Amino acid sequence: xxxxxxxxxxxxxxxxxxxxxxxxxxxxxxxxxxxxxxxxxxxxxxxxxxxxxxxxxxxxxxxxxxxxxxxxxxxxxxxxxxxxxxxxxxxxxxxxxxxxxxxxxxxxxxxxxxxxxxxxxxxxxxxxxxxxxxxxxxxxxxxxxxxxxxxxxxxxxxxxxxxxxxxxxxxxxxxxxxxxxxxxxxxxxxxxxxxxxxxxxxxxxxxxxxxxxxxxxxxxxxxxxxxxxxxxxxxxxxxxxxxxxxxxxxxxxxxxxxxxxxxxxxxxxxxxxxxxxxxxxxxxxxxxxxxxxxxxxxxxxxxxxxxxxxxxxxxxxxxxxxxxxxxxxxxxxxxxxxxxxxxxxxxxxxxxxxxxxxxxxxxxxxxxxxxxxxxxxxxxxx
Amino acid sequence: xxxxxxxxxxxxxxxxxxxxxxxxxxxxxxxxxxxxxxxxxxxxxxxxxxxxxxxxxxxxxxxxxxxxxxxxxxxxxxxxxxxxxxxxxxxxxxxxxxxxxxxxxxxxxxxxxxxxxxxxxxxxxxxxxxxxxxxxxxxxxxxxxxxxxxxxxxxxxxxxxxxxxxxxxxxxxxxxxxxxxxxxxxxxxxxxxxxxxxxxxxxxxxxxxxxxxxxxxxxxxxxxxxxxxxxxxxxxxxxxxxxxxxxxxxxxxxxxxxxxxxxxxxxxxxxxxxxxxxxxxxxxxxxxxxxxxxxxxxxxxxxxxxxxxxxxxxxxxxxxxxxxxxxxxxxxxxxxxxxxxxxxxxxxxxxxxxxxxxxxxxxxxxxxxxxxxxxxxxxxxx
Numbered sequence: 001x002x003x004x005x006x007x008x009x010x011x012x013x014x015x016x017x018x019x020x021x022x023x024x025x026x027x028x029x030x031x032x033x034x035x036x037x038x039x040x041x042x043x044x045x046x047x048x049x050x051x052x053x054x055x056x057x058x059x060x061x062x063x064x065x066x067x068x069x070x071x072x073x074x075x076x077x078x079x080x081x082x083x084x085x086x087x088x089x090x091x092x093x094x095x096x097x098x099x100x101x102x103x104x105x106x107x108x109x110x111x112x113x114x115x116x117x118x119x120x121x122x123x124x125x126x127x128x129x130x131x132x133x134x135x136x137x138x139x140x141x142x143x144x145x146x147x148x149x150x151x152x153x154x155x156x157x158x159x160x161x162x163x164x165x166x167x168x169x170x171x172x173x174x175x176x177x178x179x180x181x182x183x184x185x186x187x188x189x190x191x192x193x194x195x196x197x198x199x200x201x202x203x204x205x206x207x208x209x210x211x212x213x214x215x216x217x218x219x220x221x222x223x224x225x226x227x228x229x230x231x232x233x234x235x236x237x238x239x240x241x242x243x244x245x246x247x248x249x250x251x252x253x254x255x256x257x258x259x260x261x262x263x264x265x266x267x268x269x270x271x272x273x274x275x276x277x278x279x280x281x282x283x284x285x286x287x288x289x290x291x292x293x294x295x296x297x298x299x300x301x302x303x304x305x306x307x308x309x310x311x312x313x314x315x316x317x318x319x320x321x322x323x324x325x326x327x328x329x330x331x332x333x334x335x336x337x338x339x340x341x342x343x344x345x346x347x348x349x350x351x352x353x354x355x356x357x358x359x360x361x362x363x364x365x366x367x368x369x370x371x372x373x374x375x376x377x378x379x380x381x382x
Numbered sequence: 383x384x385x386x387x388x389x390x391x392x393x394x395x396x397x398x399x400x401x402x403x404x405x406x407x408x409x410x411x412x413x414x415x416x417x418x419x420x421x422x423x424x425x426x427x428x429x430x431x432x433x434x435x436x437x438x439x440x441x442x443x444x445x446x447x448x449x450x451x452x453x454x455x456x457x458x459x460x461x462x463x464x465x466x467x468x469x470x471x472x473x474x475x476x477x478x479x480x481x482x483x484x485x486x487x488x489x490x491x492x493x494x495x496x497x498x499x500x501x502x503x504x505x506x507x508x509x510x511x512x513x514x515x516x517x518x519x520x521x522x523x524x525x526x527x528x529x530x531x532x533x534x535x536x537x538x539x540x541x542x543x544x545x546x547x548x549x550x551x552x553x554x555x556x557x558x559x560x561x562x563x564x565x566x567x568x569x570x571x572x573x574x575x576x577x578x579x580x581x582x583x584x585x586x587x588x589x590x591x592x593x594x595x596x597x598x599x600x601x602x603x604x605x606x607x608x609x610x611x612x613x614x615x616x617x618x619x620x621x622x623x624x625x626x627x628x629x630x631x632x633x634x635x636x637x638x639x640x641x642x643x644x645x646x647x648x649x650x651x652x653x654x655x656x657x658x659x660x661x662x663x664x665x666x667x668x669x670x671x672x673x674x675x676x677x678x679x680x681x682x683x684x685x686x687x688x689x690x691x692x693x694x695x696x697x698x699x700x701x702x703x704x705x706x707x708x709x710x711x712x713x714x715x716x717x718x719x720x721x722x723x724x725x726x727x728x729x730x731x732x733x734x735x736x737x738x739x740x741x742x743x744x745x746x747x748x749x750x751x752x753x754x755x756x757x758x759x760x761x762x763x764x
Contacts, residue, residue: 028637128637188622188645192614195646196607198639199653203603205587221585225578225607232574240570246676253674255410255510257580257666261673263570264577271581284639291643292635294628 009076010042010067010084010091015107018144024102024137027130027292033116037141038107039063039099042083043091045146050380052147053089053373054138055079055098056155056162059230059286060278062106065098066091081361088369089154093377097145102137103129103285111281112213124210128285131158131165131293138162139170151376152176153312156358157325158286161293164333167310168295176376178315178369181322181358183329184303184336185294190324193233194287197226201280210281223280224271231270236321236354296336303336310337314344315372317365319357345372390468391458392424392449397489400526406484406519409512409674415498419523420489421445421481424465425473427528432762434529435471435755436520437461437480438537438544441612441668442660444488447480448473463743470751471536475759479527484519485511485667493663494595506592510667513540513547513675520544521552533758534558535694538740539707540668543675546715549692550677556694558758560751563704563740565711566685566718567676572706575615576669579608583662592663605662606653613652618703618736678718685718692719696726697754699747701739727754 005011017038024032040063045052055065057078066083068076083089083096100108103126111126118125129137142150153163153174160182167177186194201207204222208215232240244263259265299305314337318330327348337344349365351357357365387393399420406414422445427434437447439460448465450458465471465478482490485508493508500507511519524532535545535556542564549559568576583589586604590597614622626645641647681687696719700712709730719726731747733739739747 028635185628187619188626188628188643189614189619191628191643192610192622192645192649195643195649196610196614199603199610199650200582200607202639203607204585221581225582225585228574228578228581229611232571232578237569237571240574244570246567246570246573253410255670257584257670261570261573261577263574267574267577268581288637288639288642 005068005071008084008086009080012071013040013042013064013067013069013077015040015063017107018141020137020140024133026127026133028127030127032102032109032127035102035109035137036107036113037099037102037109037137039097039141040065040067040077042066042096043094045095046380048380049146049148050151051094052142052145052150053094053096054142054150054153054166055083055096056134056138056153056159057098057101058155058157058159059283059290060274061159062104063098063100063108064106066096079359082366082369088366089373090377094151094373097141097147099138099141101134103282103289105279105282110279111210111285112279121213123213123281126281126285128288128292130289131161132169134162134289135165135169138166139173142173149173149175151380152178152373154178154180155182156180157182157355158290161290165293165295167312167314168306171309171311174310174312175379176315176372177310177312178317178372179330179333180317181319181325181330181355182333183325184296184333186291187329191291193229194291197229198284198287200225200229201284207280212280218275219280220275223275223278223283224268226283227274228267228271231267233324234355236323236352238321238352239354242352303332304339307336307342308340310340310342312342314342315368316344316346317358317368318348319351319353319355320348321352322355322357324355387450387453390466391462392466392473394453395422395424395446395449395451395459397422397445399489400523402519402522406515408509408515410509412509414484414491414509417484417491417519418489418495419481419484419491419519421479421523422447422449422459424448424478425476427477428762430762431528431530432533433475433477434524434527434532435476435478436524436532436535436548437465437478438516438520438535438541439480439483440537440539440541441665441672442656443541444486445480445482445490446488448478461741464748464751470748471755472759476533476755479523479529481520481523483511483516485664485671487661487664492661493592493667494661503595505595505663508663508667510670510674512671513543514551516544517547517551520548521555524555531555531557533762534560534755536560536562537564538562539564539737540672543672547675547677549694549696550688553691553693556692557761558697558754559692559694560697560699560754561712561715562699563701563707563712563737564715565707566678566715568673569711573673575611576673579611580666580669582607582611583666589662594662600657601662602657605657605660605665606650608665609656610649610653613649615706616737618705618734620703620734621736624734685714686721689718689724690722692722692724696724697750698726698728699740699750700730701733701735701737702730703734704737704739706737
């Protein structure tokens with residue numbers, strides 16, 4: 001292994017794929033005739049198959065959570081600071097599984113895949129999948145991997161919603177659910193931002209009703225706008241101020257619409273680089289899945305009733321400056337869990353970094369995860 | 383006058399126009415060879431010409447602040463609840479002037495106007511005008527109207543910024559400045575939202591580099607997105623929740639990208655109706671003018687030094703749930719005014735309605751304005 005790869009990394013990893021040939025009935029009423037999930041694993045499943053941890057990704061994430069695909073990769077997986085030998089989710093002890101969600105654009109079946117019914121890419125015909133659908137698709141992956149019950153399911157943002165849904169839908173299969181920087185349902189403002197992002201994509205002249213693949217184009221402006229807007233909501237006002245302030249790129253005003261302020265340059269860069277790596281139809285689908293998430297809805301709009309189904313123990317974490325999913329939203333989950341007499345630990349981490357905090361190596365946050373996962377390990381150790 | 387027009391309205395009004403033939407030197411270095419301002423007046427200028435109030439409009443406002451253009455108009459001017467006989471800005475006593483800003487799209491010279499140098503619409507060639515430029519253009523209007531000094535200059539949001547700039551640039555001509563729901567400069571987050579709005583407009587396939595008039599189209603999708611995004615920031619999370627919650631338009635999910643939630647319907651409606659009444663080039667210009675506003679910049683980044691120029695008395699008002707220009711931003715202005723030993727009254731109004739509050743008839747807010755303007759009246763009464 002080349003010297004560039006740090007010793008506490010899971011090292012070089014290769015994604016795996018599984019084809020599920022049995023149809024999957026979806027929340028929307030449609031059924032997928034079959035589907036593939038691409039996933040990565042780190043660490044080793046023990047003989048009792050009780051040391052498995054499922055990592056659920058957020059809106060723009062994928063299955064590459066840790067390690068490197070090639071020695072020359074500039075960047076490790078998106079949660080590499082958290083997953084690895086000696087890291088909070090310690091791969092010396094846990095067998096970690098991270099799939100790309102159904103409907104994604106990183107290798108699992110989604111809008112980019114060929115629709116067997118038509119022989120061309122699904123595009124806009126790919127059904128909207130929900131958090132419940134993801135849980136079902138992931139449960140089948142667990143079956144394939146021989147995992148009857150997860151030691152823990154861990155996710156931030158939309159990933160935390162999956163952890164919560166798993167605990168409700170498969171109580172016997174989740175021993176711990178770690179719900180980070182999430183909410184039990186989107187606020188009106190959250191939905192509103194998603195709607196602007198979707199309209200940006202769908203009104204792009206290159207969208208072609210979602211069939212842009214067939215036109216050899218992508219709705220790049222719309223996807224770029226969606227990502228720029230997303231970034232504003234991922235970061236706090238304070239951290240934007242601290243990082244960029246009102247700093248001018250050229251040190252003076254140019255009285256035009258090219259970049260004047262450094263923040264504009266940052267947002268444009270984030271937007272354009274996203275266009276190169278993400279599919280617009282998947283972005284639409286993921287935001288709708290976020291909008292729809294509301295596990296209480298099937299329980300008389302009573303979150304306490306919903307989480308009464310769960311048997312897991314819970315870790316709920318929020319970040320003080322996260323205004324997309326504020327601590328108040330996490331406390332709603334905690335209150336419901338307490339009212340349902342579930343075992344829950346709640347930590348609000350002081351952080352200026354906004355919603356993005358859940359991806360960052362914030363010492364107190366990582367200490368909480370480390371301690372929690374050490375406690376889990378104690379449960380399956382002889 | 384038809385019975386539909388309420389007794390406390392200024393009634394039927396007609397805009398007036400003035401052509402300024404002398405060139406106007408702008409902050410950006412360019413000069414306008416001449417310009418027109420369209421404006422409305424309500425009430426009567428007294429013999430001493432000391433009862434005049436200037437109303438400065440915000441991003442999407444215009445000169446039609448009060449009354450009706452036609453008896454059959456469904457809506458009165460944008461600040462009709464505040465301006466009229468017996469209203470907080472009482473036209474029985476004050477002579478009220480409201481111009482459309484230079485660069486606007488409601489009749490004053492702007493991107494829609496013919497550029498005398500080319501014989502076609504300015505479009506993107508219209509120079510970016512700043513708050514200082516507006517103040518200069520309005521000062522010339524005051525000269526034309528025979529107003530040496532304003533009893534008060536009043537504005538909300540970008541309008542409040544003009545009131546503040548006036549007090550600094552023309553200390554002898556402003557006796558009171560009422561700065562409502564404003565800030566002494568935009569935050570990084572504010573600039574970031576403006577940048578997304580501008581990119582939405584400029585990346586619209588119908589934008590044509592700002593020359594869309596010549597193509598017989600408008601960048602409607604981009605302008606719609608800008609307005610939708612604006613609306614999210616004008617309203618608080620709480621009021622969005624109270625008004626729309628997660629209510630579904632059809633009472634059930636349809637699993638698609640048409641309107642599912644009422645909030646989506648509201649935003650789309652706000653967006654499309656805006657396209658019919660506002661010009662995209664003006665939107666770009668107004669947001670840049672907001673970005674650039676920073677009166678402290680010419681005084682060593684010291685707001686106290688900047689407002690030391692002023693001789694006016696100040697009323698500063700903020701609204702508790704305004705997260706676009708939060709009370710903290712108003713308090714920065716108040717602190718600078720106090721440090722500069724200026725006379726300032728500050729009120730933070732409890733309101734769930736977000737930034738939009740400054741346009742609404744909130745009893746305590748209007749009581750504050752009424753009392754303040756009664757005090758002003760006492761100064762010019764014999």
